[in-house]
Amino acid sequence: MEKRGGSGGSQIFENLGTFLRKCIFSVLSVGPxxxxxxxxxxxxxxxxxxxxxxxxxxxxxxxxxxxxxxxxxxxxxxxxxxxxxxxxxxxxxxxxxxxxxxxxxxxxxxxxxxxxxxxxxxxxxxxxxxxxxxxxxxxxxxxxxxxxxxxxxxxxxxxxxxxxTSTNEIMHAVEESCVKKWDEIRELKASGVDCGLTKLEGYEKGEAQDLINLTDIEKHLYMAVAxxxxxxxxxxxxxxxxxxxxxxxxxxxxxxxxxxxxxxxxxxxxxxxxxxxxxxxxxxxxxxxx
CATH class of the missing domain: 3.40.1180.10 (Decaprenyl diphosphate synthase-like)
Structure with missing residues (x-):
């Protein structure tokens, strides 16, 4: 009589577990x-x-x-x-x-x-x-x-x-947002574009308050990938x-x-x-x- 190895039994249990999970997940999928x-x-x-x-x-x-x-x-x-x-x-x-x-x-x-x-x-x-x-x-x-x-x-x-750490992530995102904004300021000044230049100059003087917003920060978060x-x-x-x-x-x-x-x-x-x-x-x- 052929003796069955333990690996075969393990595979059967693994397949059974996979099948049962599929059944449970199909029920769960009725909800969000x-x-x-x-x-x-x-x-x-x-x-x-x-x-x-x-x-x-x-x-x-x-x-x-x-x-x-x-x-x-x-x-x-x-x-x-x-x-x-x-x-x-x-x-x-x-x-x-x-x-x-x-x-x-x-x-x-x-x-x-x-x-x-x-x-x-x-x-x-x-x-x-x-x-x-x-x-x-x-x-x-x-x-x-x-x-x-x-x-x-x-x-x-x-x-x-x-x-x-989340605080490091937020700090990094703020720093990256500031660097990005200063790069935009330099590009605008170099090109002589008038659009928004007054606002950017105001930012340099500490008068503009809304050049960096939540969207800017969220784009530079480490977890922006998800x-x-x-x-x-x-x-x-x-x-x-x-x-x-x-x-x-x-x-x-x-x-x-x-x-x-x-x-x-x-x-x-x-x-x-x-x-x-x-x-x-x-x-x-x-x-x-x-």
């Missing part, structure tokens, strides 16, 4: 599907401590959880996913811990752009968001290569926030945004399951989407009042 979900992946270090794992092991398990969340989100039809991978504040941690995370990040970025990766399976374009100059050269080069390799993917988008999130999920039960997407999260649904990031699963995402659908009318009403 979020266009953009953002994740604060909190609790990797606490998970390692809780499970008596070596330092850094929590982040490795957390990467597997991330792959599951990406798969579920893209299967559901979510086009944009954003993750908070590493804050500028995280650079203040012990140098050994920072280096360990950077090494792991480089390794996982290279895995992401593998031909068989989830990005290519779902046609995902990846953006690295933040002050990338703060990254080590190997990580920065890996990030740049990932963005280049996936540039032609157009079905979905993954934004990875590294060396990021619409505002519909759902923001932070694990470990924390209800703080921790300087993440402060500009963009004014009217998104916030969900804070008590599980640590490596413990997050399909049912947590499902619950977040159901609650988003339940509150969708109210959230849309608030947006229209802007």
């Amino acid at each position: 599907i979020p266009n953009h979900i953002a994740f604060i992946m909190d609790g990797n270090r606490r998970f390692a401590k809780k499970q008596n794992l070596i330092e850094g092991a929590g982040h490795k398990v957390g990467y597997l959880a991330l792959m599951s969340m990406l798969r579920y989100s893209y299967e559901l039809g979510v086009k944009y996913v954003t993750i908070y991978a590493f804050s500028i504040e995280n650079f203040k941690r012990r140098p050994e811990e920072v280096q360990s995370v950077m090494d792991l990040m480089q390794e996982k970025i290279e895995q992401l752009i593998n031909e068989e990766s989830i990005l290519n399976h779902f046609g995902v374009r990846v953006h690295f968001i933040g002050n990338l100059k703060l990254l080590s050269a190997p990580v920065r080069l890996a990030a740049e290569r990932a963005m280049l390799v996936t540039a032609c993917n157009s079905k979905a988008v993954l934004s990875i926030c590294v060396a990021y 619409p505002d999130p519909d759902i923001l999920i932070r694990t470990s039960g924390e209800t703080r945004l921790s300087n993440f997407l402060l500009w963009q999260s004014q009217y998104c649904y916030l969900y804070s399951p008590s599980v640590l990031w490596p413990e997050i699963g399909f049912w947590h995402l499902l619950w977040a989407v159901l609650n988003f659908q339940r509150n969708h009318f109210y959230l849309e009403k608030k947006k229209k009042q802007l």
Whole structure:
């Protein structure tokens, strides 16, 4: 009698899980599907401590959880996913811990752009968001290569926030807006164009107040590559945004399951989407009042 291997049984369960998710997602699609979900992946270090794992092991398990969340989100039809991978504040941690995370990040970025990766399976374009100059050269080069390799993917988008804080993003956008406006002033002066010149001269004297507006700033935000999130999920039960997407999260649904990031699963995402659908009318009403 032929003995069946464990891999065959695993494939059967995987196919069954995929089928069940499709059934659930088809029911969910009767209601509004979020266009953009953002994740604060909190609790990797606490998970390692809780499970008596070596330092850094929590982040490795957390990467597997991330792959599951990406798969579920893209299967559901979510086009944009954003993750908070590493804050500028995280650079203040012990140098050994920072280096360990950077090494792991480089390794996982290279895995992401593998031909068989989830990005290519779902046609995902990846953006690295933040002050990338703060990254080590190997990580920065890996990030740049990932963005280049996936540039032609157009079905979905993954934004990875590294060396990021929202206050840094806003400051950068204001600086870029000012540089852009001063370039316009110089061009107008050089060409001798009269249109708007009086207003620009007034700006130089501090008299004009409206040359830089919200639209200018929003165009220069790091996250201009994606619409505002519909759902923001932070694990470990924390209800703080921790300087993440402060500009963009004014009217998104916030969900804070008590599980640590490596413990997050399909049912947590499902619950977040159901609650988003339940509150969708109210959230849309608030947006229209802007």
